[in-house]
Amino acid sequence: MSLRFAILGFLSSTPGTGYEIGREFAQGAGAYWSALPSQIYPELRELEKLGLIRGRIAKGDRLRRRVFHLTPQGEVALEAWVRSDTEYPPERDPERIKLIFLDKAPTQLIRRHLEQHIAHFTAKLEEWRLTRDAVARGTHRQLSARLAQRPEQDHALIACLKALALDGNIRRAENEIAWAREAIAAIETLTVAEPSLMPRA
Amino acid sequence: MSLRFAILGFLSSTPGTGYEIGREFAQGAGAYWSALPSQIYPELRELEKLGLIRGRIAKGDRLRRRVFHLTPQGEVALEAWVRSDTEYPPERDPERIKLIFLDKAPTQLIRRHLEQHIAHFTAKLEEWRLTRDAVARGTHRQLSARLAQRPEQDHALIACLKALALDGNIRRAENEIAWAREAIAAIETLTVAEPSLMPRA
DNA sequence: CTGCCCATGTAAATCGTTACATGATTAC
DNA sequence: GTAATCATGTAACGATTTACATGGGCAG
Numbered sequence: 271m272s273l274r275f276a277i278l279g280f281l282s283s284t285p286g287t288g289y290e291i292g293r294e295f296a297q298g299a300g301a302y303w304s305a306l307p308s309q310i311y312p313e314l315r316e317l318e319k320l321g322l323i324r325g326r327i328a329k330g331d332r333l334r335r336r337v338f339h340l341t342p343q344g345e346v347a348l349e350a351w352v353r354s355d356t357e358y359p360p361e362r363d364p365e366r367i368k369l370i371f372l373d374k375a376p377t378q379l380i381r382r383h384l385e386q387h388i389a390h391f392t393a394k395l396e397e398w399r400l401t402r403d404a405v406a407r408g409t410h411r412q413l414s415a416r417l418a419q420r421p422e423q424d425h426a427l428i429a430c431l432k433a434l435a436l437d438g439n440i441r442r443a444e445n446e447i448a449w450a451r452e453a454i455a456a457i458e459t460l461t462v463a464e465p466s467l468m469p470r471a
Numbered sequence: 472m473s474l475r476f477a478i479l480g481f482l483s484s485t486p487g488t489g490y491e492i493g494r495e496f497a498q499g500a501g502a503y504w505s506a507l508p509s510q511i512y513p514e515l516r517e518l519e520k521l522g523l524i525r526g527r528i529a530k531g532d533r534l535r536r537r538v539f540h541l542t543p544q545g546e547v548a549l550e551a552w553v554r555s556d557t558e559y560p561p562e563r564d565p566e567r568i569k570l571i572f573l574d575k576a577p578t579q580l581i582r583r584h585l586e587q588h589i590a591h592f593t594a595k596l597e598e599w600r601l602t603r604d605a606v607a608r609g610t611h612r613q614l615s616a617r618l619a620q621r622p623e624q625d626h627a628l629i630a631c632l633k634a635l636a637l638d639g640n641i642r643r644a645e646n647e648i649a650w651a652r653e654a655i656a657a658i659e660t661l662t663v664a665e666p667s668l669m670p671r672a
Numbered sequence: 673c674t675g676c677c678c679a680t681g682t683a684a685a686t687c688g689t690t691a692c693a694t695g696a697t698t699a700c
Numbered sequence: 701g702t703a704a705t706c707a708t709g710t711a712a713c714g715a716t717t718t719a720c721a722t723g724g725g726c727a728g
Contacts, residue, residue: 271686271687272563272565272568273687273688275568275572276568279568279571279572282572287706287707287708288707288708288709289706289707289708292707300561300562301562301567302562302563302564302567302568302571303562303563303564303568304561304562304563305688306688306689306690307707307708307709308688308689308690308691308709308710308711309687309688309689310708311708311709311710312709312710332696332697333695333696333697333706333707333708334696334707334708335706335707335708336707336708348572349575349576351569352569352572352573352576353573353576353580355587356565356566356569356584356587356588356591357565358565358566358591359563359565360501360505361501361502361503361504361505361595361640362473362503362504362505362560363503363504363640364473364557364558364559364560365557365559366502366503366636366639366640367473367476367477367480367503367504368552368553368557369632369635369636370480370503370632370633370636371476371480371483371549371553372553372554372632373617373621373625373628373629373632374550374625375550375553375554377628379554380632383557386556386557387557390557390559394562416574420574424574424575426661427574427578427658427661428574430657430658430661431570431571431573431574431581431658432571434570434654434657434658435567435570435571437650437654438567438647438650438654439562439564439567441646441649441650442643442646442647445642445643445646446639446643448642449638449639449642452638453635453638453639456631456635457628457631457632457635460627460628460631472714472715474715474716488679488680489679489680489681490678490679490680493679506715506716507716507717507718508679508680508681509681509682509683509716509717509718509719510715510716510717511680512680512681512682513681513682533724533725534678534679534680534723534724534725535679535680535724536678536679536680537680561688673728674727674728675726675727675728676725676726676727676728677724677725677726677727678723678724678725678726679722679723679724679725680721680722680723681720681721681722682719682720682721682722683718683719683720683721684717684718684719684720685716685717685718685719686715686716686717686718687714687715687716687717688713688714688715688716689712689713689714689715690711690712690713690714691710691711691712691713692709692710692711692712693708693709693710693711694707694708694709694710695706695707695708696705696706696707697704697705697706697707698703698704698705698706699702699703699704699705700701700702700703700704
């Protein structure tokens with residue numbers, strides 16, 4: 271059900287089209303959730319059918335874009351969901367499941383896997399740090415839109431939560447990178463110590 | 472496709488039944504992948520149809536359990552998969568997506584969410600540390616079975632990779648706990664500093 | 673003989689990805 | 701005019717969860 275509420279969440283900051291929601295998932299909001307247009311558009315229909323959002327085509331818009339906004343019921347539904355207990359999905363880690371069965375491969379290949387792990391999270395890290403900087407500088411669009419419609423006394427908390435969530439992701443990326451580096455070192459040590467690869471003169 | 476290879480990986484350590492695979496996903500292997508019986512049994516059929524595994528009912532077994540083992544083709548398929556580049560799935564984090572929209576809730580409730588985050592990863596941490604200890608002590612069943620069928624010179628690397636993967640999970644859990652603690656502190660600070668909640672005498 | 677775990681499944685529903693289709697607008 | 705981007709979708713497939721069904725073995 272999370273996609274549904276991720277969409278409601280987006281629309282609770284600012285009204286928007288399906289396309290904009292998709293763009294956000296591919297960028298900023300992609301830090302926590304993601305979906306493709308083929309899933310977004312049907313979900314928007316469903317949400318409208320349920321009365322949680324409403325879409326209007328701005329008059330004079332030749333593209334006939336539908337701009338969706340939350341209904342009061344939508345706000346209530348979102349609020350109930352965010353407050354409800356989180357159900358954590360089972361762990362599914364495509365890299366670590368590979369790693370434990372890579373024990374027949376040459377250490378060079380294991381190393382390459384760990385380096386790609388580092389590369390993956392380095393890219394994520396950069397992305398999330400940029401977003402985090404935008405939040406700190408007040409140039410984050412979604413955040414600014416959200417702040418604009420809320421009393422000033424709430425602004426600090428709103429920005430704080432946004433920053434905290436990004437910090438969590440940033441720390442996770444840093445942690446994965448540090449782990450992979452140490453893993454490479456550990457395997458290196460093992461290989462060097464391996465007698466079969468280091469014949470005594 | 473990862474489920475398929477997670478099963479092949481399990482069977483590459485030791486032959487086993489669908490039930491045993493399910494048990495493993497619910498425990499040890501659950502650290503990296505997971506699946507329910509309703510997904511496991513059909514997948515075993517498919518894998519047998521593809522010739523990657525074969526199942527036999529041990530004679531005299533009244534429960535008619537099917538014990539599956541890898542075929543040579545299965546070994547090849549597993550080996551090719553573990554060596555292939557990992558495709559990282561999009562980020563989907565049900566807690567952090569909630570957190571950023573929790574900005575209308577009382578800080579007490581935000582705190583409760585973060586405490587449940589800590590509780591979740593504390594439980595995981597304990598689980599993974601126990602497994603990690605079993606690996607270190609040589610009492611880990613899956614690992615022992617795997618070592619038993621491999622030349623002794625490989626044992627160090629096999630155990631090392633298993634331990635490294637668990638370390639990765641352990642570090643991640645520790646990191647999430649540390650993050651949530653700091654997040655609680657940050658929100659606490661904000662609340663205390665909030666003039667509306669701290670009228671000057 | 674009853675409750676619990678062992679053991680294997682099927683069916684339906686939900687969630688997510690891949691592939692395909694279509695057309696308008698904008699920048700070059 | 702043509703390529704890139706904007707914009708909205710449908711269809712089919714694949715992955716995962718939920719619910720249901722069934723029966724044997726074993727301990728008290």
